[in-house]
Amino acid sequence: MARMLRGVLGTIVLLFAQTVLAADDPLPSWNDGATKERIVKFVDAVTDPTGKDYVPPADRIAVFDNDGCLWAEQPAYFQLLFAIDRVKALAPEHPEWKSTQPFKAALEGDMEALAASGEEGLLKLIMASHAGMTPEEFQNIVSDWLATARHPRFKKPYTDLVYQPMLELLSYLRDNGFTTFIVSGGGIEFVRAWSQGVYGIPPEQVVGSSIKTKYELRDGKPTLVRLAEMNFIDDKAGKPVGINQHIGHRPIAAFGNSDGDSEMLDWTNAGEGPRFGLIVHHTDGEREYAYDRQSHVGRLDKALDMAAGKGWVVVDMTNDWNQVFPAEKQ
């Protein structure tokens, strides 16, 4: 009888322990397996004060690409979709746009003609939609857009199309003394408009591409105004430059998903001591999108070839993530 009781008690304890363990898993959307193990192993190593790979909190800098790494980027960068919507909203003030490219293409939703306008055309679109206001005004415009715009396929707000496993990873790293930075090829002020609310990342921890701003007195009131002139392109070889400029030291972990992130990962991993590089490979056409070497958005070709030799973890979205987007809010 006593033995039986012990057995029952043991089972209860075991079940309880398993429940606690499951509840304690900081990465529940990551399937158990090699990918998750490598993440946890790295974090354990750099946070163990008795281990040889210990890194003090001040140096636990982790950098994340945004488009395709923290939120989706198909069928086009969300910021481009914002620019198109913004051009539509401003069109009444610009009757000439009806017959001028790339504005005509944007107004008609002709993505092919828009792509044909090339980098120069896209730049015109960005400048027309992103400049001429204060940073605060611009962020309000972005917030207003996010509140109403819906993704063409998922019919959800764009900020719902963030990756649940990456949200968990951000929290997990911060809970372990990391500072998490976004290092985006997208616009720094565009991301700052929502990074705190969506990722828990404050404006000062966002690095990105930027246009110039100018200080001026408007009716005696000190004001910054966004100018239609590029300041910095935070992509490819620009990412290490942007990181050094904003953060001032080399990260120990870098997360990306495309060739535009390869220099950031390579530079991060070339530092001394323990390093971690991870690439999100979009393999899940059903729950999200499947694309890599041939994609016009977020091409992953060179960086995929580099990953094995450099020791970067490649996330197979289909098999490594049991959930892609956050569950529907109740």
Next chain:
Amino acid sequence: MARMLRGVLGTIVLLFAQTVLAADDPLPSWNDGATKERIVKFVDAVTDPTGKDYVPPADRIAVFDNDGCLWAEQPAYFQLLFAIDRVKALAPEHPEWKSTQPFKAALEGDMEALAASGEEGLLKLIMASHAGMTPEEFQNIVSDWLATARHPRFKKPYTDLVYQPMLELLSYLRDNGFTTFIVSGGGIEFVRAWSQGVYGIPPEQVVGSSIKTKYELRDGKPTLVRLAEMNFIDDKAGKPVGINQHIGHRPIAAFGNSDGDSEMLDWTNAGEGPRFGLIVHHTDGEREYAYDRQSHVGRLDKALDMAAGKGWVVVDMTNDWNQVFPAEKQ
């Protein structure tokens, strides 16, 4: 007897309370008076969750000029003295400098000729001494210099010539949930070399002037190299621009000492809600230096005129600070 005992006990309690209060004073190097009161009153107001001026910690951003605000800047900016020493150290590799300005002036310690070479001359000096290496290498060069260089008047390391009252202010603000940023007209990488050790301010909380950097592979190893080309001048109207670029929101408190800080203070104070602006006025020729409207370094003229109308606190170094530099280390 009992009454007498109560009296004695009361005195003891009072003495004890005063001792505790003195020990608890977070700003012991600031004399009691209007200046100190205004600082404490502001911090109390923005940290009182029940008050109308409460500001959540995420928005408690405080920005500090460096030269003349956190450390001394006479007889010349310390970074210029570094550049001169660096040119001397590099001179054997550049025999042509013996007969070329501004290098000749730097090598001969002829500050008058150096000043006569103008902005262009100083820029040449900076580029020759600050470019051509990685950011890490540059910071090591700066650290090595700081370890041996001595101030011409005080015969102390330059990092000993920081202002004790400002160190206390930095700690006091951080203890009250502020994030403290340096916003320097000086070089961002120059300040980052020692800001953590001296001010407790990490590299990512330093904003400053910068030269361009370039990403390249050196023997296959990803490297950043500092180029002899200006990137950004973080002074005057550049300060609000630099703050917006790096921090991404408007500070609620700004600290400076010269006309180069007036736009930063003005822009900070033009925001909504409680704001604080402070100018260090160098009035103490005995313990430090006395200079303002006529000085070639750290000129304080326009900003001094603005202070009263804008409600900025003006620190009178002679009367507001009972100690200027940190006490000798034991």
